[in-house]
Amino acid sequence: MRRLAFIIPVVLFLMVAAALGLGLRRDPSILPSMLIDRPIPTFDLPGLTPEDTVGLASSDFTGKPVLLNVFASWCVACVIEHPMLLRLQAQGVTIHGLDWKDEPAAGAEWLAQRGNPYTLIGSDPRGRTGIDFGVTGAPETFVIDGHGRVRYRHVGPITPEVWTEILQPMMDRLETET
Amino acid sequence: MSAEIGQLALILAFMLGLIQGAAPLLGAHRGDSVLMSLGRASALLQMAFVVLAFGALATAYVTMDFSVELVARHSHSTQPLPYRFAATWGSHEGSMLLWVLILALHGGAIAFFGRTLRETLQARVLAVQGMLSAAFLGFCLFTSNPFSRLSPIPLDGTELNPLLQDPGLVMHPPLLYLGYVGFSVAFSFAVAALIEGRVDAAWARWVRPWVLSAWISLTVGIALGSWWAYYELGWGGWWFWDPVENASLMPWLMGTALLHSALVLEKRGALISWTILLAILTFSLSMIGTFLVRSGVLTSVHAFAVDPERGAYILVFILIATGSALGLYAWRAPAMRTGALFSPLSREAGITLNNLFLLAATATVFLGTFYPVFIDVLSGDKISVGPPYYALTFAPLFVPLLALVAFGPMLNWKRDTVRAVLTRLRWPIIVTAVAAVIGVVVFGIADVGAALGIALGVWLIAAAFMLLARRWGIGRKGAETGRLIRTTPLAFWAVAVAHAGLGVTTIGVTAITAWTDSEVVTMVPGQTVEFAGRRITLDALGPATGPNYRADQARFRVEGRGQPFLMLSEKRFYPSSQTQTTEAGIRGEAMGNLYISVGESATLGAATVRLWWHPLVGWIWGGALIMALGGVLSLSDRRTRLAMPARKAAQARAAEAAA
Numbered sequence: 001m002r003r004l005a006f007i008i009p010v011v012l013f014l015m016v017a018a019a020l021g022l023g024l025r026r027d028p029s030i031l032p033s034m035l036i037d038r039p040i041p042t043f044d045l046p047g048l049t050p051e052d053t054v055g056l057a058s059s060d061f062t063g064k065p066v067l068l069n070v071f072a073s074w075c076v077a078c079v080i081e082h083p084m085l086l087r088l089q090a091q092g093v094t095i096h097g098l099d100w101k102d103e104p105a106a107g108a109e110w111l112a113q114r115g116n117p118y119t120l121i122g123s124d125p126r127g128r129t130g131i132d133f134g135v136t137g138a139p140e141t142f143v144i145d146g147h148g149r150v151r152y153r154h155v156g157p158i159t160p161e162v163w164t165e166i167l168q169p170m171m172d173r174l175e176t177e178t
Numbered sequence: 179m180s181a182e183i184g185q186l187a188l189i190l191a192f193m194l195g196l197i198q199g200a201a202p203l204l205g206a207h208r209g210d211s212v213l214m215s216l217g218r219a220s221a222l223l224q225m226a227f228v229v230l231a232f233g234a235l236a237t238a239y240v241t242m243d244f245s246v247e248l249v250a251r252h253s254h255s256t257q258p259l260p261y262r263f264a265a266t267w268g269s270h271e272g273s274m275l276l277w278v279l280i281l282a283l284h285g286g287a288i289a290f291f292g293r294t295l296r297e298t299l300q301a302r303v304l305a306v307q308g309m310l311s312a313a314f315l316g317f318c319l320f321t322s323n324p325f326s327r328l329s330p331i332p333l334d335g336t337e338l339n340p341l342l343q344d345p346g347l348v349m350h351p352p353l354l355y356l357g358y359v360g361f362s363v364a365f366s367f368a369v370a371a372l373i374e375g376r377v378d379a380a381w382a383r384w385v386r387p388w389v390l391s392a393w394i395s396l397t398v399g400i401a402l403g404s405w406w407a408y409y410e411l412g413w414g415g416w417w418f419w420d421p422v423e424n425a426s427l428m429p430w431l432m433g434t435a436l437l438h439s440a441l442v443l444e445k446r447g448a449l450i451s452w453t454i455l456l457a458i459l460t461f462s463l464s465m466i467g468t469f470l471v472r473s474g475v476l477t478s479v480h481a482f483a484v485d486p487e488r489g490a491y492i493l494v495f496i497l498i499a500t501g502s503a504l505g506l507y508a509w510r511a512p513a514m515r516t517g518a519l520f521s522p523l524s525r526e527a528g529i530t531l532n533n534l535f536l537l538a539a540t541a542t543v544f545l546g547t548f549y550p551v552f553i554d555v556l557s558g559d560k561i562s563v564g565p566p567y568y569a570l571t572f573a574p575l576f577v578p579l580l581a582l583v584a585f586g587p588m589l590n591w592k593r594d595t596v597r598a599v600l601t602r603l604r605w606p607i608i609v610t611a612v613a614a615v616i617g618v619v620v621f622g623i624a625d626v627g628a629a630l631g632i633a634l635g636v637w638l639i640a641a642a643f644m645l646l647a648r649r650w651g652i653g654r655k656g657a658e659t660g661r662l663i664r665t666t667p668l669a670f671w672a673v674a675v676a677h678a679g680l681g682v683t684t685i686g687v688t689a690i691t692a693w694t695d696s697e698v699v700t701m702v703p704g705q706t707v708e709f710a711g712r713r714i715t716l717d718a719l720g721p722a723t724g725p726n727y728r729a730d731q732a733r734f735r736v737e738g739r740g741q742p743f744l745m746l747s748e749k750r751f752y753p754s755s756q757t758q759t760t761e762a763g764i765r766g767e768a769m770g771n772l773y774i775s776v777g778e779s780a781t782l783g784a785a786t787v788r789l790w791w792h793p794l795v796g797w798i799w800g801g802a803l804i805m806a807l808g809g810v811l812s813l814s815d816r817r818t819r820l821a822m823p824a825r826k827a828a829q830a831r832a833a834e835a836a837a
Contacts, residue, residue, distance in 0.1 A: 002512060003508075003512045006451070006507060006508045006511050006512050007508040009455060009458075009459075009504045009507065009508070010501065010504035010505050010507065010508050013462075013500055013501060013504050014501065016548070017493065017496065017497050017500075017501070019548070019551060019552050019555050020469070020493055020548070020551065021490075021493055022555040023548075023551035023552075023554065023555055024489050024490055024493065
């Protein structure tokens with residue numbers, strides 16, 4: 001009986017180690033958004049320049065699935081992602097932009113230099129809307145379905161692999177849903 | 179060139195670690211002195227090579243050798259010299275090298291100072307230490323080589339994360355590692371004792387200084403990390419229950435338990451197998467901390483080098499090290515001598531109870547930290563465990579523990595009576611009761627929890643004073659107080675000081691939890707706001723530049739309550755890493771800190787300003803430093819001091835030789 005008590009620590013330890021071993025096989029960096037399958041937060045943002053009369057509002061997300069891409073002029077990874085977005089635009093994908101924590105003028109200048117892949121752009125200089133979306137950094141992309149619900153969140157630049165393996169199949173499926 | 183020297187030194191150290199892990203073990207088994215001395219030699223030599231390797235990497239950093247991949251990734255030519263040096267351990271690979279360095283230094287110290295140990299015990303301790311060393315050196319070499327070269331050589335590096343470019347962070351990892359790795363000595367001694375099947379007071383006398391020094395470093399390291407988070411992360415939080423913070427808290431709690439049970443073992447020869455178990459668990463928790471930070475099992479603000487392959491290596495290693503140590507424990511410990519008996523009311527019993535509380539508290543932190551992993555493994559759900567969990571589980575365990583702390587040193591060894599203890603503690607009880615009543619009256623019934631928290635801190639401090647007062651014979655007729663003060667041993671001071679420090683921290687934690695005040699205002703230059711009984715004016719708002727950053731700087735003038743003073747707060751932007759940091763303005767005072775942080779400029783010429791009043795927050799770290807001071811006092815007591823038995827034995831041997 002007394003011997004048994006001395007075996008308890010090693011047994012407990014082996015159970016914990018087994019759980020940790022299984023835990024290694026998952027990836028905590030896949031951050032499921034709190035908003036998955038929920039309607040997007042309500043917002044109404046102005047455009048980048050005073051001349052832009054239309055900005056971006058939550059009411060713009062109806063009809064067909066779109067991407068909402070979070071970018072900023074200060075974001076280096078966005079520069080890397082940018083050509084991919086332009087290519088997607090050329091393929092007919094609708095992408096809305098959220099200029100996050102950025103001077104609107106700087107964002108406008110950045111797009112003027114590199115080309116504008118976005119259909120509509122909202123300026124969120126203080127990151128308020130970003131908070132509602134749970135944005136942790138730029139770039140970040142949300143897949144939003146035709147009913148204005150968040151369906152997927154991708155953290156980091158959209159690479160060709162991410163597009164063909166994750167986002168494109170998802171967009172195609174949503175297209176047939178609506 | 180230096181990278182190749184470092185690489186070679188690391189490989190040689192690894193080989194030596196393998197020899198050290200095997201030769202002395204065999205030697206001790208066969209009673210072969212030559213093999214046993216091989217253990218000592220390889221420990222010392224290994225130390226020299228690891229020091230060389232670390233020096234090589236530090237040189238590459240300081241001289242900005244961007245052909246070394248690690249340097250290119252974490253250093254930049256505009257980075258100031260101290261941070262270029264500190265960047266040596268700012269990366270995963272570099273910090274592992276620091277870990278190995280500290281491990282090798284400890285191994286060398288055992289080889290050097292441990293000559294008075296029983297030869298077989300020293301040989302076995304060194305063998306275990308050698309196995310640990312070889313495993314971690316292997317980890318460096320095979321999964322995270324710090325000396326990889328880059329081709330082509332980049333013109334400049336990517337700088338060290340700006341959040342880490344900070345004086346607090348220069349010292350934080352080395353201190354933590356001194357703590358974590360210091361516990362490896364206790365682990366090695368425990369395993370060696372299990373192999374020998376023999377534990378005695380001499381064993382505990384040997385282990386305790388190592389545990390003490392590790393505990394001191396860990397205490398200061400954790401306090402420093404918490405302080406850094408407070409001033410650097412820009413919103414004044416001091417503890418986040420982040421998995422990696424928990425990873426440092428768990429060995430600390432367990433180490434505290436070990437410290438106390440080793441004391442019982444040394445003084446009374448009791449709690450033998452319990453102390454061994456704690457020694458194994460404390461270091462295992464240190465290793466699990468390493469696993470956490472580097473494996474990517476959990477997300478954390480600290481997590482770097484998220485790489486499942488490295489995680490797998492460390493996990494397999496923990497599995498072998500801890501698994502075999504606990505297996506050995508299950509096999510050998512039941513056969514070991516059971517210690518001296520003690521009554522349910524005695525100092526031994528008090529310390530046992532303290533140990534149980536500390537163990538339970540560690541278990542709740544462990545569960546909270548790993549619960550998301552367990553749940554994910556079992557059901558695939560992603561959850562996170564936050565402060566409310568700890569408020570519900572950790573606090574209810576820690577509050578009674580704090581209340582009990584005062585009793586321990588007031589109890590007699592072996593047996594005591596309730597009446598006698600309460601008589602000894604009557605003054606602290608009265609002071610605490612008065613403090614609690616005053617607290618409830620002053621702060622109102624709504625703040626009763628806070629009043630009791632403060633009273634708990636007062637209780638600890640009062641009991642610590644009482645301990646000294648009794649020792650000094652204050653209030654006893656005819657006591658020579660002056661002489662008694664002079665002859666109070668440092669170890670006695672240590673108990674009083676460390677326990678009082680715990681009280682100071684308790685008061686700080688209570689105050690900041692209950693009475694923090696904050697306000698957000700948009701200010702233009704010249705504007706004044708009233709906050710926390712002061713008038714705060716935004717004096718100027720403008721750009722500033724540092725060696726490797728640009729900043730928006732806000733200058734505030736604060737009036738009221740004493741001399742007016744200026745405070746600065748900055749929003750910094752580091753162009754080469756495209757990172758923003760907030761440098762909060764902090765005015766530290768005994769009664770609390772005024773904390774100002776500027777946010778993004780809302781419109782031109784105005785700033786969003788967040789003001790905080792953090793009452794008594796400095797006491798949290800002050801208390802931790804006082805606890806560490808208690809540890810230092812205990813370590814300097816001549817009976818604890820390591821060299822003492824060594825010197826005595828050497829003298830005895832010299833006398834023998836002379837005769």
